[in-house]
Amino acid sequence: MSHQLADESVLQFPILIGDIGGTNARFAILIDSFAEPTHFPVVQTADFATIDEAIQSTILDRTSVQPRSAVLAVAGPVDGDEIELTNCPWVVRPHAMMKELGLVDVVVLNDFEAQALAVVALGEEHMEKIGPGEPDPNAGRVVLGPGTGLGVAGLIRACQRWIPVPGEGGHMDIGPRTARDHEIFAHIEPIEGRISGEQLLCGRGLVSVYRAVAKADGATPRFTTPAEITGAALEKSDRVAEEAVELFVTCLGRTAGDLALVFMSRGGVYLTGGIAQKIVPALQTGAFRAAFEDKAPHRELMRNMPVYVITHPLAAVAGLAAYARTPMRFGVETEGRRWKA
Structure with missing residues (x-):
């Protein structure tokens, strides 16, 4: 694989990791490729009108770290620039997310892709x-x-x-x-x-x-x-x-x-x-x-x-973190599922 492709697949640290289900959302921040993810309390999706509001108030307002990239897994099909969740009124809008949260790179995967990635991430x-x-x-x-x-x-x-x-x-x-x-x-x-x-x-x-x-x-x-x-x-x-x-x-x-x-x-x-x-x-x-x-x-x-x-309580987050650290280890197709500023 060419160096150009390898460079394009790399995500800028710090990276915000998010596993977003219908009821709960779990977030972490990966400072660099060697660090363990810093976890945040589980978010009830019903407590916030939007995902951007949830990220701002439960993560960004509580840390001095400013994520540059985000890798999110959502329970629902990733199709287009407005990604609706299956069992929750949140809509993931990567362009707005980059503008409001200061991100330069957003990857959105399916929730079960994250579970599959976890299988090789966990011992x-x-x-x-x-x-x-x-x-x-x-x-x-x-x-x-x-x-x-x-x-x-x-x-x-x-x-x-x-x-x-x-x-x-x-x-x-x-x-x-x-x-x-x-x-x-x-x-x-x-x-x-x-x-x-x-x-x-x-x-x-x-x-x-x-x-x-x-x-x-x-x-x-x-x-x-x-x-x-x-x-x-x-x-x-x-x-x-x-x-x-x-x-x-x-x-x-x-x-x-x-x-x-x-x-x-x-x-x-x-x-x-x-x-x-x-x-x-x-x-x-x-x-x-x-x-x-x-x-x-x-x-x-x-x-x-x-x-x-x-038995890991945050398996999907571990899978997403493994991908975020070394995207080249995984054959994840990001066309139509990655947004860059």
Whole structure:
């Protein structure tokens, strides 16, 4: 790669890092390529009318450091000069941001690209292993995140760089396999004639599964939130909640296994987000790995693929910081997603 291209990819320090979701935004500042990110308190997006206001009052007003560049990850498609967030009224306007906040360079990525970057930025001390398998350090990887929705990204190694592959893998079809599955799936409402992974494998999806299990048994649902359902299941205090979480874990294993085959992810499959972190005991029971490996004729291949839960609370920020330090290490396409003053 030419020196000119290398120079163009470099970002000026200090760099503002931002992981902006529908509910929370997490920010940090990277002083130089050797420093650890300086983190700031988590911002509730509802507390500020605009992202610029949030950055000014929660970061710039509290530090003497003036960022020159910004690398932001947003939960929503990056398209054009006004980037709307999926579950939040904030709009990212890079030109206005540069003018108001004194920045000269702004890069905006997809939130699951940031999660994919985190997979190579974090060490195993920030991961909980689920079952057998050892990673091939240079092989493809998959990131899967059941949260507000179901985020999916691939990560492939090519031309000595890590290349994140974002997409809409959370919207693949998912269906019943066992007789019991058929009883439960009959009570999950399709959208336009089909059931996608995201209808089950997210917070509201877990609630849907729980209600479907209750209906299949003629039981009255007691809980209304994902936290109540997972809590009761892990405490073994409610049979319907237990079965709902077991089916959730099984379907997550099936979907993770499908994606592992698509990306041939001998480098590992990585589960991210709060739901995965909260249900680690349920993921360790064996149902997840059984479903993950049940991919005849490739059972042996699947058995050797490791699966991890990322336990770092600021994984996306760590991924963005790794990219900001050394953009040349990653094959991130910034055309149409980078603005310079």
